[in-house]
Amino acid sequence: LKELIRETINGLKKKGVDYADLRQVKRISENIKVKNREVEGVSKSEDLGFGIRVLYKGAWGFASSNIISKGEYKRIANLAVEIARASSLAQKEPVRLAENEVYKDKYVSPCEIDPFKVSLDEKLNLLISACDIMLKNPGIKVADVSLNFFRTEQIFANTEGSLIEQIITESGGGATATAAKDGETQWRSYPNSHGGDYATRGYELIREMNLLKHMERISEEAVALLSAPECPAQETTVIISGNQMALQVHESCGHPIELDRVLGTEISLAGGSFMTMDKLGQLRYGSPKVNIYADATTPGGLGSFGYDDEGVKAQRTDIIQQGRFVGYLTSRETAPLLKQRSNGTMRADGWNRIPLIRMTNINLAPGEVNLEDLIADTQQGLFLDTNKSWSIDDKRLNFQFAVEVAREIKNGKLGQMYKNPIYTGITPEFWNTCDAVCNQNYWHVWGVPNCGKGEPMQTMHVGHGVAPARFTKVKVGGSR
């Protein structure tokens, strides 16, 4: 196979391409979902193919196929060149790529327990037991639990001589208890909503989640929410839980720092960014407590890898330093505009997609306080926990999140529960009110497996290392 890849790359060189790369990717996955003790679905899938990206006379072409044969490699390589020729018909400036090292390497993500070797019986028993606990509570109508596992094996080669193999294993799962009464439903999730938590780790992640320990609590909380008062509209201090902070960082920092988006290439679908290039080094994005960095080397992070999908080594880049905006996520095409080399964030959702600038692990550095001390230090406010919905404008300024539950904070103590809480803000105004981030003891890398971008749509797995944080003067309200 490597010989076939080498031959194809050499053939493209002979055609006079400026640059070409080829990725052959095999992905296997296993998805298990149990609802109310019944197995809703167990499925296994295999996906294999290759994609060839060509820069020819400064224009891009990309072609891909699931047919693995010498003839198809040649046909797809020729087609990629033909597509690049078509692109040049309506292109203003030729693309120039930043320099990159040549690598011959292999990267294997850490995995203590191979999730594909753990028996289906063990997995199903865990999920059914979780349902059993949730359904002991008579107020619970739906108990949902799921596990998902992925293994991606990739070979990357380019005309500069790089040949990189990567094997990345990902695991994830979670549970949701839904309570219903009189036409109303409320739910609580563990360890996170929208499918739980994910990491580039093996089945050890699932065991460490200790799902069964938390099922009784989330069931009780879901039922209690049904009779809780609606979250009152107010401007107040909020402490945001770690899993919600992950999405807050994702939407209001992770996306607007994608340099392709800043340059307008995502404008028609995902939108642009308020963090334009004139603001680099100038914008006071947040308070001095806010330090955010991109790090594709974060151990276990769902956005961790050895090399990105144009062969740039995984690295760490500062984004926000003591509140000041200092860095973007870049590619080999966009980095020269900053007179930099790529910081390695080009990622593709499989063999049949072209790499785009994507988040890796966008992490909020831990602060110094304990969560308990932060709550004790808060006279009046709300503790907002676990995402329910998310929305942000197409320049990433006006955001609105709903969370599963709010808890009143009064005189330094957690009080009553409120349902349907929503909070909203303007990104830099919001981050400038951050007056505390919890310390390393509360810092966790949350995996977000459903980040969408691009046409055709690409779903990326990214990570966010965060801890709970406190913000002042936040507009909060209920959904009704």
Add this chain to the structure above:
Amino acid sequence: MTGKEKIFSLINPIIKKSPADQTEAVVINSQAGLTRYANSTIHQNVFEVNSKIYFRVALGKKIGVASTNLLDKESMKRALEDAVTIAKNQKKTPDFTGLPLKTSYKKLKTYSKKTANFTPLQRAQEIKKIFEMAAKRNFTVAGAFSTGESELAILNSNGVACFQPVSSAYINITAMSDNSSGYADGLSRNVDNLDIESLTETAIQKCLDSKNPQALEPGEYTVILEPKAIAELLEWMNYIGFGAKSYQDGTSFLSGKVGQKIMGENVSIYDDGNDDMSMAFPFDFEGIPKKKIFFVQKGVAKGVVYDSITANKDKTKSTGHALTPDSPDRALALNLFIKGGDSNLKKMVESTERGILITRFHYINGLIDTNNAVMTGMTRDGTFYVEKGKVRHGIKNLRFTESMLKAFSNVEQLSRQRKLISSWWSDIGCICVPAMKIKNFRFTGKTEF
């Protein structure tokens, strides 16, 4: 594409030899090209050939599903074995009573050879014309133009044998100035039906008309929602409310309300896979013919769509809306319609004392309060202030947070003309809706552009 006879002769022997009690195969072959442009330059140009075969097997009431994108005999054999192994180790699915039986489905013309064979060069030539039209106004443009073909076959051990080839062409165009933007899009099975010049003119005019937008305070306004904006709301209503699963879980805004009036009498929402006004597709992923299903008829909640398993749970029959065998959502409406009225955009504007005309929304989310269909989202790419029957000027974008049960109870006018709007499932369906004028629509926030 592979073609019906070849797929059937490849898959039928595998089903016959399967050790399972019952076996189903879903085959999807596709090839598609997509050209993206922004800043009036092509920046991505991609092509893909792919396949997928799902095997769903049953051992009694134990079900296993496995899939591969490799259609060689060895890979398919391995996928089938995986499905059988999963079924053996599975628990029973009580509501599974067997794979569907053979039935006939409507013959529909869903394929255009010209569209299937449209080349990257042809797409680039069309896009170049868009650049030239925008340049005359000193605007830049961004968007995507895709063309492609697929074929879908469903076979099972009960004799189900369905096959349908489809093609699709889709273009979206955003024209941009330094402080405004305008949007238009088009979708068809046949690339010849895309009036790209007219769509470009629409996007450019919207961009021009919305220059130098003024700020408007949030609050309740009469809104005139163009079909794209309506479709974006309907897509979320579908996801949270029109499938059997959310209905049975009690999270749907239709749960417990069938037979009750939940919207205005002028609102009828339905799914019809056989109406070739839309991107018709005659059967679902179990090979069951699609039935026309009303979710809301003259304002009254009517029901939801089912696959065979969710139908058994409610002691009813499948409506022909099963998704792929690995989908946890089970059933979804893919050919959505809202019945048109007798108005048009011009009449809506002329009859409005004070309101907002909205081209489309951005980043809607409908998970806030699904029982009341509460959603939030931002306006974008052409939002205008209307006063005393005329469009006055562009306005900076606003955030809405609103219950669709309330909004669709406040519909004052619907346009006679309906438009096809693309969705993520557009090879096998889309959304076909009118423009709508709605009173007392709630905006809760604003942004800086």
